[in-house]
Amino acid sequence: MFDWEDLRHFAAFVRAGSLASAAKALAVDHATVARRIASLESALNLKLVDRRSRAYVLTHQGLRIAEFAEQMSASSFALEHYAGADQPDVQGEVVLSAPPVLLGSLIAPHAGTLLVQHPALSLRLVGTKSRTSLARREADVAVSLARPLESTLVASLLGHLDYALYASPAYLAQAAKPRFIGYDASQAKSIQHRWLVEQAKGGDFVLCSNDLRVQALAAAGAAGIVCLPAFIAAEHGLQRVDPEADTLNIEVWMAFHEDVRATPRIQAVGEFVRTCMAVLPRL
Structure with missing residues (x-):
């Protein structure tokens, strides 16, 4: 009979995609995850992963066991919350x-x-x-x-979040060619960034970040024009570039x-x- 903890560690590895990420999610070291996977393989008498120099790769058998592990994790989750539903108090x-x-x-x-x-x-x-x-x-x-x-x-x-183009009063007082602040490559396909690119009409992007707060702070420092939800712009004292211009609704x-x-x-x-x-x- 296999150890349920071994299966839980294996399921975490499958979800995370690596030993290091699984270890972080479980708050253990990566050696513990590796040991648990090896223990599960031994108990089931199946090879679940190919141990390569830089990564563990699921075998065909590992993929199948991963399906069972996910089903069991979902059932455990449902059972826990089913029990919680009968508790009259808000707790946990x-x-x-x-x-x-x-x-x-x-x-x-x-x-x-x-x-x-x-x-x-x-x-x-x-x-x-x-x-x-x-x-x-x-x-x-x-x-x-x-x-x-x-x-x-x-x-x-x-x-809804209403996005518009904003800039600091100091930036708006300049007469320079428009400069824009946008997302980095990790968010380049987002609706917000694609809309900003359309609004920029070929203008220069001088700063990028995957964090809206960083973008807002840069805009507050007169770095350029940024696409933000109204509430974030207000927090940083930014002004609409053109109050009559189009907005983006998400x-x-x-x-x-x-x-x-x-x-x-x-x-x-x-x-x-x-x-x-x-x-x-x-x-």
Whole structure:
């Protein structure tokens, strides 16, 4: 009989894609993950990975066992939350993932109110630019800038982010050729960056970052023109480049798994997120 902990470590390796990433997710060292995988192979009498010089690669048998491991992880997740749904009190940990700028500006500043209201609740806030945390059940509640499509998720529209072109008053006072601040290559295919490129009409991009707050700070320092949601621009004292110009509208969605929708702590956090997002300004 195999050890459940061995299977859990193997499942983490499959999700993370490397020993180092799995070790980080599990808060252990990579040698422990490697040892657990070897132990699972021995118990099952199957070769699950090819051990190459720079990486572990799943074998055909490893791919099949990975499917079972994911099913068992999902069942364990569902069982845990099914049990939690019958607890009348709001208690336990909720992992909430969202784009970092929303966590920093709209959610974290109000977390104290939620925790005072529910003293047995604890929050773990995870900044992410994708929905992978929810798809992999690494989060309980996820906020994203695109509607989730998975049939197992319950999704609701929270509001809209209105993006426009902003710059500092000092920059706008200049008569120089327009300079632009955009995303780096990791976010070059995002809707926001593609819209900014269209608005720039061939203008020079002089600074790039994958972090909106860094972009906003650079714009506040008169580095150039930036594409930002209205609330971030207001935080940094930036002004619309042209109040009559086009804006970009992006939906904000919240989602969680169907099997946790009745859990009191999920309901409490969901309502908290809705309240935080209700203040999103419109242009």
